[in-house]
Amino acid sequence: MTVDHGGGTANNTEAELSDSLKTFGAVLKALREEAGLTQEEFAPRVRYSAAYIAKIEQGKRFPPADLPARAGEVLGPVGAKVLTAAAESLTRKTLLASWFRQWAGIEEEAITLYAYECRAVPGLLQPEAYIRAIFDRRLPPASEEQIERQVASRLDRQHIISANQNTAFGFVIEQAVLERRMGGRGVTRQVITHLLEMSTRRNVEIQIMPAVQEDHCGIDGQMYLAETPAHQWIGYTEGQRSSNLISAPKDVSVLLQRYGKLRSQALDCQATVKLLEQMRGAL
Numbered sequence: 001m002t003v004d005h006g007g008g009t010a011n012n013t014e015a016e017l018s019d020s021l022k023t024f025g026a027v028l029k030a031l032r033e034e035a036g037l038t039q040e041e042f043a044p045r046v047r048y049s050a051a052y053i054a055k056i057e058q059g060k061r062f063p064p065a066d067l068p069a070r071a072g073e074v075l076g077p078v079g080a081k082v083l084t085a086a087a088e089s090l091t092r093k094t095l096l097a098s099w100f101r102q103w104a105g106i107e108e109e110a111i112t113l114y115a116y117e118c119r120a121v122p123g124l125l126q127p128e129a130y131i132r133a134i135f136d137r138r139l140p141p142a143s144e145e146q147i148e149r150q151v152a153s154r155l156d157r158q159h160i161i162s163a164n165q166n167t168a169f170g171f172v173i174e175q176a177v178l179e180r181r182m183g184g185r186g187v188t189r190q191v192i193t194h195l196l197e198m199s200t201r202r203n204v205e206i207q208i209m210p211a212v213q214e215d216h217c218g219i220d221g222q223m224y225l226a227e228t229p230a231h232q233w234i235g236y237t238e239g240q241r242s243s244n245l246i247s248a249p250k251d252v253s254v255l256l257q258r259y260g261k262l263r264s265q266a267l268d269c270q271a272t273v274k275l276l277e278q279m280r281g282a283l
Helices: 019-034 039-045 050-057 067-088 092-096 099-109 128-136 144-157 159-163 175-179 185-198 249-265 269-282
Strands: 112-117 168-174 204-209 223-227 233-239 242-246
Touching: 019 050, 019 067, 039 050, 039 067, 050 099, 099 144, 099 223, 099 233, 099 242, 112 249, 128 144, 128 185, 144 159, 168 175, 168 249, 175 185, 175 204, 175 269, 185 204, 185 269, 204 249, 204 269, 223 249, 233 249, 242 249
Parallel strands: 112 168, 168 204
Antiparallel strands: 112 223, 223 233, 233 242
């Protein structure tokens, strides 16, 4: 399994394209081009974004289960059968090794995205210097080429905040994450400045959980929650070299309850801005 939200604690398989995913992407691309459609023309007809279709065709995203059926509405029954067969060729091993690749697709299409982080600044909010600081310190050590690929991959993911302006993004971040000063004072100053800039966006809310908070329900660790266009909520959690996609309504309900409580326990957005400015001034 792979993790790639913030800590970089395991291999970033998003950059390591599996043969099965590349094959599926090539089949989808060939069928689309045979139909005389560009990605920009094809994407809205199957109710996904052009960027998401591009990632699938490149083998960088695990295809959603309903893509063959949706594509069949555009490409015809034969196209649907071919895509279904290609999807079935994706091995069980590839599926289990691609939890984050699946979550990245959900994340990209979400109409609401919530995150609580107690380990690192959420990946969608990390400036480049912070990303490099994380991967420079990872074990086992990565090569320069691997680091460049991982940095580029994470920066590429961040486009969803500016591209998906109708998506509501909410982040609760532990104050201790910033006080750790990953990468040093200069990097931390860039992180805080970036958080302040991102907090000015209409679709982004950032809240800091104060270092001292006796009433705290996030003891079980970080969590991510996404609402799909079909208004289904899906959860995502990570651990040491492991990750978990949570779709059972009962379990997702627990995460939603906890996240709602965390928001009430954290500083509000205005108080968060004041604290971030104070922390930056103290560096």
